[in-house]
Amino acid sequence: MATKCTSCGEQITSLSIMYKCRQCVDHFVCQLCEEKEHNRAGQLFHTLDEMSVSAAKSMANSATASSKNCNDKQESNKCTSSNSSIFTSDEYLYSFLTYCKHCHRVFSIEKETGFECQECKAYNVCNQCFPLMKTLHSSGHTFKILSENLPALTLNGLYHFGVTCNGCSSECFTGKRYQCRECSPSYDLCEKCFDKKHTHHEFRYIQHFMLFAHNRQILAVRTMSLAAKNGDLDRRDSITGWTVSDAERIIPQVTGMLQSYKSEFQEEVSKLIRDLRGAQQELDPVEDLKRRHWWACW
Ligand SMILES: [Zn+2]
Ligand SMILES: [Zn+2]
Ligand SMILES: [Zn+2]
Ligand SMILES: [Zn+2]
Ligand SMILES: [Zn+2]
Ligand SMILES: [Zn+2]
Known part of the structure; x- marks a missing residue:
């Protein structure tokens, strides 16, 4: 062939x-x-x-x-020429990943154009494979651009519940979160305050657990799908180093984290809406939250 x-x-x-x-x-x-x-x-x-x-x-x-x-x-x-690992890449740490169901390439929804089948559950393809879907995918199915879900699928759509920025006092802030390596109890900064306040100590970036869970879930599902395709369950995935049994352990763990964010989100929603109304946001707070939180519709 x-x-x-x-x-x-x-x-x-x-x-x-x-x-x-x-x-x-x-x-x-x-x-x-x-x-x-x-x-x-x-x-x-x-x-x-x-x-x-x-x-x-x-x-x-x-x-x-x-x-x-x-x-x-x-x-x-x-x-040897490249010591980059997916777990230390900006794409993994700061953006929502997905993978192409056709070529299995991992990419950032925020940084690249990807497409999602409206009919199939979680069938995403990359920009390069999308033209092939005309002939390879079920003819009645329609695709939409993944980034239409932005900004939900960015760090700006994720709240750090229970965390207050020690620089500007904003509660449940969104975006990147940094934590002082030396202070105890913990000293946190939002991305606006990072590098401006508390500069005498070193900080580390704390990946939002929702993003952590989402990206690990994507990588674990991909690992299993590739192993099934290759017919080799003992194979180590070359991106993550995981085997199928690693992936099987990771999936329930991260699904629990995703669920916990969802319920935390629902608990906080009424409080946030009150706060947002108080702050007289230009946007309708309910619409704004819906727009930013695609998982609220799970
Ligand atoms: Zn490939
Ligand atoms: Zn592809
Ligand atoms: Zn489809
Ligand atoms: Zn070619
Ligand atoms: Zn701040
Ligand atoms: Zn400190």
């Missing part, structure tokens, strides 16, 4: 070079597409390895053996 490029959908007939994604079974990229900006930019979450078309064919025939060789080769070539 001829291999098609995931980016442009064209058959890869070139005699020489193609690229296979290390994370995805069915993600191949032709040489032209590999040279394009979007594939280079995506490499943090998506590793394309150069190979000849004939090697790709033999790899498909003996998947286990050649992927081992391939990994050994990459360990020496690429992994």
Whole structure:
């Protein structure tokens, strides 16, 4: 069977070079597409390895053996040159992630255009795979742009319940949260006050637990989906290092966190609405909260 490029959908007939994604079974990229900006930019979450078309064919025939060789080769070539891990990336720490159901690439909803099927549950695709959905996805289904849910899907849509900024005294602030490494009891700053107040001590960034839970859930579901696709349950995911059993442990844990935020949110809602009315916000507070909190409709 001829291999098609995931980016442009064209058959890869070139005699020489193609690229296979290390994370995805069915993600191949032709040489032209590999040279394009979007594939280079995506490499943090998506590793394309150069190979000849004939090697790709033999790899498909003996998947286990050649992927081992391939990994050994990459360990020496690429992994040493980049020490970035998804868990220390800005995308993971500061933005909501999702992954493409077609190519399994992980991306930030805020930073990249992605699409969501209106009919299927949680079927998202990346910008590069979206054109392929015309032929590959059920014809009656419609897609909408994921970032239409912004700002709900950003840090500005998340409240730090029970936390008060020690700089400006705002309660349940949104956005980034920083905590002093030295003071006890804890000394917290919102992102507006960070770097302006309490500068004699060092701070660390505290990722909102809702964002933490969401991103881990996405990565765990992706790990399981890839393992099922590859037919190898003991495989370690190359982005997270997780196996299927790691993912199975993580999913109930983060689902509990997501639920706890949801109930915390519901408890706080009436209080927040009162506060917002008091502050005479321009926006209708109820509409504003609905707009900012997509999970309120779960
Ligand atoms: Zn292509
Ligand atoms: Zn891929
Ligand atoms: Zn994709
Ligand atoms: Zn669909
Ligand atoms: Zn503040
Ligand atoms: Zn301090």
